[in-house]
Amino acid sequence: MDTLARTADDVELDRLNGALGFLLRLAQLKVYEHFFAEVGGRDLRPGEFSVLWVIRCNPGIRQSMLGQRLMIKRAHMTKLIRALEDRGLVSRCIPDEDRRAVELTLTAVGRTAIDEAAEWFFTYEDGVGANMSAAERKQLLDLLHKFIGL
Amino acid sequence: MDTLARTADDVELDRLNGALGFLLRLAQLKVYEHFFAEVGGRDLRPGEFSVLWVIRCNPGIRQSMLGQRLMIKRAHMTKLIRALEDRGLVSRCIPDEDRRAVELTLTAVGRTAIDEAAEWFFTYEDGVGANMSAAERKQLLDLLHKFIGL
DNA sequence: TAAATATTGTTTACAAGGAAACAATCTCTC
DNA sequence: GAGAGATTGTTTCCTTGTAAACAATATTTA
Numbered sequence: 486m487d488t489l490a491r492t493a494d495d496v497e498l499d500r501l502n503g504a505l506g507f508l509l510r511l512a513q514l515k516v517y518e519h520f521f522a523e524v525g526g527r528d529l530r531p532g533e534f535s536v537l538w539v540i541r542c543n544p545g546i547r548q549s550m551l552g553q554r555l556m557i558k559r560a561h562m563t564k565l566i567r568a569l570e571d572r573g574l575v576s577r578c579i580p581d582e583d584r585r586a587v588e589l590t591l592t593a594v595g596r597t598a599i600d601e602a603a604e605w606f607f608t609y610e611d612g613v614g615a616n617m618s619a620a621e622r623k624q625l626l627d628l629l630h631k632f633i634g635l
Numbered sequence: 636m637d638t639l640a641r642t643a644d645d646v647e648l649d650r651l652n653g654a655l656g657f658l659l660r661l662a663q664l665k666v667y668e669h670f671f672a673e674v675g676g677r678d679l680r681p682g683e684f685s686v687l688w689v690i691r692c693n694p695g696i697r698q699s700m701l702g703q704r705l706m707i708k709r710a711h712m713t714k715l716i717r718a719l720e721d722r723g724l725v726s727r728c729i730p731d732e733d734r735r736a737v738e739l740t741l742t743a744v745g746r747t748a749i750d751e752a753a754e755w756f757f758t759y760e761d762g763v764g765a766n767m768s769a770a771e772r773k774q775l776l777d778l779l780h781k782f783i784g785l
Numbered sequence: 786t787a788a789a790t791a792t793t794g795t796t797t798a799c800a801a802g803g804a805a806a807c808a809a810t811c812t813c814t815c
Numbered sequence: 816g817a818g819a820g821a822t823t824g825t826t827t828c829c830t831t832g833t834a835a836a837c838a839a840t841a842t843t844t845a
Contacts, residue, residue, distance in 0.1 A: 490693045496704040497692040498785075500753070504760040505772065506666040507685060508779040513663040514706040515783055516656040532831090535657060542647040543640045549793060554646040556664040561832050563795055585793040585840045603650070610654040617781055622655065625782065628775040629658040631767055633665055635648075682801090699823060711802050713825055735810045735823040 516613060524609050529602050532557070536565055537574060537599040540589045545578075548587045574598055666763060674759050679752050682707070686715055687724060687749045690739045695728075698737045724748055 490496040501507050520531060529537070535555055540546060552562045566589065569575040574595035578588045591599065614622045640646040651657050670681060679687070685705055690696060702712045716739065719725040724745035728738045741749065764772045 490696050490700055493700055493703040496689060496696065496700060498689065498704070499692045500757055501685060501688060502780070502785070503776060504757065505763040505776060505779075506670065506681065506760055508776065508783065509659065509663045509666050510681065511706060511783050511785075512779050513659045516659050518706070520656065530831095531656065531660065535651060538651060539646060539648065542649045546640050546646065547793085550640055550643055550646060553643040554648070556661060556668070558833060559794065560796085560834075564832085567795095583793085583841070587794070607650055607654065610656055613655040614782055616784065617778070621778055621781065624774065625778045626653060626655060626658065628767070628771055628778065629655075629662050630652070631771065632764055632775065633658065633661050634766065635652070635661075680801095697823085708803055709824065710804075710826085714802085717825095733811070733823085737824070 519613060520609065523612070524605055527602070527605065529598075529606075533565065533569065534599075534602060534606050537569065537591065537595060538603070540575060541591055541596065541599050544590045545588045548589060551589065569595070669763060670759065673762070674755055677752070677755065679748075679756075683715065683719065684749075684752055684756050686719065687741065687745060688753070690725060690741055691746065691749050694740045695738045698739060701739065719745070 517531075532555075536551065536557075539551055539555065543551075548562055548566060549559070551557070552559055557565065566575060566577065566587075570577060573592055576590055576592050578590065580586055580588050614625065617625065667681075682705075686701065686707075689701055689705065693701075698712055698716060699709070701707070702709055707715065716725060716727065716737075720727060723742055726740055726742050726745075728740065730736055730738050764775065767775070
């Protein structure tokens with residue numbers, strides 16, 4: 486508490502060690518660091534990949550639902566989708582049943598792009614948590630599923 | 636794969652279900668949502684709280700080390716600290732041993748503020764993961780510690 | 786059916802956070 | 816000890832993401 490920390494591991498976190506939200510934030514920052522170190526040079530960021538992937542798995546999904554599932558706010562989703570549309574990866578379609586909504590599908594180019602990206606993306610993802618045993622990693626996955634409510 | 640998702644739970648994530656980085660991002664977004672819903676009106680955000688808390692636990696800690704531990708980049712740390720200094724919570728001191736560095740301590744006001752904030756902050760943190768059993772929550776904490784390398 | 790309310794996506798204006806270039810200081814090597 | 820290189824913090828500019836107001840369409844209520 487009163488000895489000055491000389492190295493990063495000496496830093497005392499005290500009660501933050503038991504703070505779940507805090508640890509999740511740190512974990513996520515570590516993931517990002519890892520991501521940009523390994524595959525930062527690619528043309529898809531994590532958010533963009535997940536959007537394309539989910540559209541691929543759910544063709545015709547509406548923007549609002551995509552946002553709900555990926556926890557992306559509407560204002561931001563609009564920009565993301567427009568950028569992907571401008572790159573020719575996604576196409577937007579307004580359904581007759583609800584002319585406010587937008588239904589999303591991949592273009593042929595988008596499908597090719599995501600299939601190609603999936604190779605390196607999931608390879609990278611498999612490397613996340615490489616400092617844990619397979620059993621621990623699996624346990625962490627399961628607990629996160631439960632935490633998220635998925 | 637080809638049935639259009641009607642509700643958010645119907646959205647198929649497929650391989651993303653096993654992607655640790657992706658799940659951590661989702662978990663963290665859920666934490667933030669929870670935070671702003673519950674204690675968003677307070678005058679300290681999660682990042683600010685953690686900075687003040689760690690300074691409290693490690694008086695005289697240097698900016699660089701604080702940033703390393705909390706994974707906050709130097710450019711951003713500068714702004715954070717200046718804002719906290721402007722609010723009279725933190726004081727900066729340049730040590731004689733290394734005149735490039737900045738050593739951080741709390742002001743009396745800062746100490747009072749963080750002690751007061753700690754009440755609601757940790758109460759809030761205890762509510763994170765309330766949908767899990769105590770054992771699961773503990774397990775998640777331990778696994779995150781290991782994942783982060785703490 | 787007409788008016789009130791809710792939902793969906795967009796726009797605009799801003800806050801949070803990062804990358805790169807910089808200045809100051811320290812350390813290492815010769 | 817003089818110069819090369821590393822470290823620390825700051826500044827500037829840019830990207831990512833959000834909040835709030837808005838427009839268009841649906842739904843509910845009277």
